[in-house]
Amino acid sequence: MDVARDELVIDRAGLGALVRVLVGRGRTVIGPTVRDGAVVLAELTSAEQLPYGWGVELEAGRYRLVRRADGAAFAHSAGPQSWKTFLHPARERLWSADRTADGSVEFRAEEPEAPSYAFLGVRPCDLRAIAIQDRVLTGGRYEDTGYGARRRGAFLIAAECTEPGATCFCVSMGGGPAADAGFDLALTETVDEEGHRFLVRVGSADGAELMAHVPHERAGAGTRESARAAVDGARERMGRSMPPVDLRELMGASLDADRWDDVAARCLTCGNCTMVCPTCFCVTTEEVTDLTGDHTERWQQWDSCFDLDFSYLHEGPVRSSGRARYRQWLTHKLSTWYDQFGSSGCVGCGRCITWCPAGIDITEEADALHTELAARTEGGR
Ligand code: SF4
Ligand code: SF4
Numbered sequence: 001m002d003v004a005r006d007e008l009v010i011d012r013a014g015l016g017a018l019v020r021v022l023v024g025r026g027r028t029v030i031g032p033t034v035r036d037g038a039v040v041l042a043e044l045t046s047a048e049q050l051p052y053g054w055g056v057e058l059e060a061g062r063y064r065l066v067r068r069a070d071g072a073a074f075a076h077s078a079g080p081q082s083w084k085t086f087l088h089p090a091r092e093r094l095w096s097a098d099r100t101a102d103g104s105v106e107f108r109a110e111e112p113e114a115p116s117y118a119f120l121g122v123r124p125c126d127l128r129a130i131a132i133q134d135r136v137l138t139g140g141r142y143e144d145t146g147y148g149a150r151r152r153g154a155f156l157i158a159a160e161c162t163e164p165g166a167t168c169f170c171v172s173m174g175g176g177p178a179a180d181a182g183f184d185l186a187l188t189e190t191v192d193e194e195g196h197r198f199l200v201r202v203g204s205a206d207g208a209e210l211m212a213h214v215p216h217e218r219a220g221a222g223t224r225e226s227a228r229a230a231v232d233g234a235r236e237r238m239g240r241s242m243p244p245v246d247l248r249e250l251m252g253a254s255l256d257a258d259r260w261d262d263v264a265a266r267c268l269t270c271g272n273c274t275m276v277c278p279t280c281f282c283v284t285t286e287e288v289t290d291l292t293g294d295h296t297e298r299w300q301q302w303d304s305c306f307d308l309d310f311s312y313l314h315e316g317p318v319r320s321s322g323r324a325r326y327r328q329w330l331t332h333k334l335s336t337w338y339d340q341f342g343s344s345g346c347v348g349c350g351r352c353i354t355w356c357p358a359g360i361d362i363t364e365e366a367d368a369l370h371t372e373l374a375a376r377t378e379g380g381r
Contacts, residue, residue: 003208008200009219012047015073015187015198018157018214019047022118027155030086031120032079037065039079041086044120051076058165058239058350061359070191074121077165078349082278083119083126084133087150094285096297112146118155125170125349127158127182129278135341136281155206158183162190162230166239167350169363173242175347177234185210188227199227240350240363243370247344251335254369255327263365264323266358271304273352273360274329279345282310305329330365 010018022029023045031044034051044050050073057064058077068075097107122130134151137144161168161177170176179186184207188199199219202208219227243250274280284303289296303310306325311318319325337345346362353361 003202003211003216005202007219007224008202008211008216009197009223010200010214010216011195011197014215015050016047018210019044019120021210021213022155026116027118028115029118029120030083032074032076034065038063039065039076041079041081041083047073050074050121055163056165058167058354059359060167060353060361060364061356063354071196072163072189072191074159074187074189075163077161077163077168078123078125078278078351078354080276080351080355082276082349082351083122083130084278084281086117086119087130087154088133088137088144088147088281091299091301092146094298094300096295099294112149114146114149114153116153117150118157120157121159121187122156122183123159123161123349124177124179125168125173125175125347126278127156127179128170128175128347129349130156131182132279132341132343132345132347133281135343136279139341155210156183156185158186158203160186160188160227160231161234162188164234164238165350165354167353167361168238168348169240169242169350170348171235171238171241172244172363173344173346173348177231183207188231190223190226190230192226194222194226197223199223240353240361242348242363243367245370247334247366248338250366250370250373251331253373255331257369257372259365259368259372260323260327262368263326263360264321266360267306267322267326268358269306269308269322269325270357271306272355272357273362274304274306275302276351276355278349278351279333279347280304284310305332330362333362334366 019029029044030041032039032051033042033049034054039051052073053068053071054076055066055068056076057066093110095107095109097105100106137147158179160179183203186201186203190197202211282303283300285298285300287296287298305328308317319328333345
C-alpha cells in the first residue's frame with residue numbers, strides 16, 4: 001500500500017489512535033467539542049471529546065445543538081470560533097518596558113507563544129480562510145511574527161462537510177464541501193450499513209509519516225463511494241447562496257444604494273460579525289502601565305471596523321454612521337479585498353449570519369443590493 005497516494009480508511013478507534021499519536025508527540029490538539037451549549041474549538045486530549053452524536057440547527061441570529069442518531073463526530077457546521085482564535089489570538093503582548101534604578105528604560109520584546117498545534121476537523125471553508133489570513137499576515141513586507149510562527153508549525157487535519165448548515169454558502173463563494181488543498185490529512189466521515197468510519201486522504205509528507213503510526217486499511221470502493229456521495233450531497237444542500245453576479249462589481253456600483261440605510265436601521269454595530277469571521281484580521285494596539293508608571297506593556301488586540309474609533313483620524317471618526325460602517329465592512333469583504341489581497345474576503349462559512357444578534361444576513365444584503373441596482377439600471381437612474 002502507498003500511504004501517500006492511496007485513499008485510506010480508519011474507524012473510530014483509529015481516530016482515537018491518531019489523536020494519541022499527536023498528543024504523544026507534544027502537539028496541542030485543537031478540535032471541536034461540546035461546551036456551553038455550542039460546538040466550540042478547544043484543546044483535546046482524546047478523540048472521545050469530539051462531539052459524537054451532536055449536530056446543530058442554524059438560522060440568522062440563531063444557533064442550537066441537536067442530538068443525532070448516527071453518532072457522527074463532524075456533522076456540524078461552523079461554530080462561534082474559527083482557527084484564528086489560535087493562530088491570530090484576540091490579545092497578545094508585543095513588548096514591555098521597565099524603568100531601571102538609574103532612571104533609564106529597559107525594553108523587552110515578547111517571544112510569541114507558538115505551541116505545536118494540530119488542528120483537527122478544519123472545514124474546507126476554514127482551510128480557505130487560513131490561506132487568506134496567511135496572505136494577509138505573512139504575505140507582505142512585514143510579517144506578523146507570532147502568526148507566522150504558529151502557522152508554520154501547525155498540522156492541519158481537514159474534515160470535509162457532509163452536513164452543511166442553513167447559513168452556509170461556501171459553494172456560491174467558489175469553495176465547496178470538499179477539501180482540495182492546504183491540509184496534511186483530510187477526513188471524510190461516513191456512517192452507513194458498513195459502519196462508522198473515516199476516509200483519509202494524505203496531503204503532505206508529514207501527513208503520510210503520521211499515518212504510518214496509525215492503524216489503517218486501504219479504502220475499498222464502498223467507503224470511497226459513500227464518502228463521495230456524502231460530500232456531493234452536502235454541495236446540493238447548501239442553506240444559502242450569494243446572488244450569481246460579480247460581487248466585486250456589484251459593491252463598486254452600490255456605494256450610494258438606499259439599502260445601506262435599511263441595514264443600518266437594523267445593525268447594532270456590535271462587531272460580532274467581525275469577531276466570528278475567520279478572515280477578519282484587524283487589530284489595534286494599546287499601552288497599559290502600572291500605577292507607579294515604572295512598568296508598561298504594549299498589547300495587540302482584535303479591532304473591528306464597526307467600532308467608532310476604528311476610523312478615528314484627527315478631529316473624529318471618518319465613518320461616524322452605522323450606514324458607513326456596514327458599507328465599509330461589506331464592500332471590503334466582497335470587493336476591495338481583491339485589490340489588497342487578490343481574493344474575496346468571504347469564504348461563505350455563514351458565521352456572521354448565525355451570530356449576528358439582529359439576524360442580518362450577508363447573502364440577503366448582497367441580494368437586496370443586486371435587486372436595487374438592477375431596478376436603478378432599468379429605470380435609467
Ligand atoms: S451586522 Fe450584526 S453582528 Fe455585524 S455589527 Fe451589525 S448587528 Fe453586529
Ligand atoms: S463574511 Fe461572514 S460568511 Fe463570509 S467568511 Fe466572514 S463570517 Fe464567514
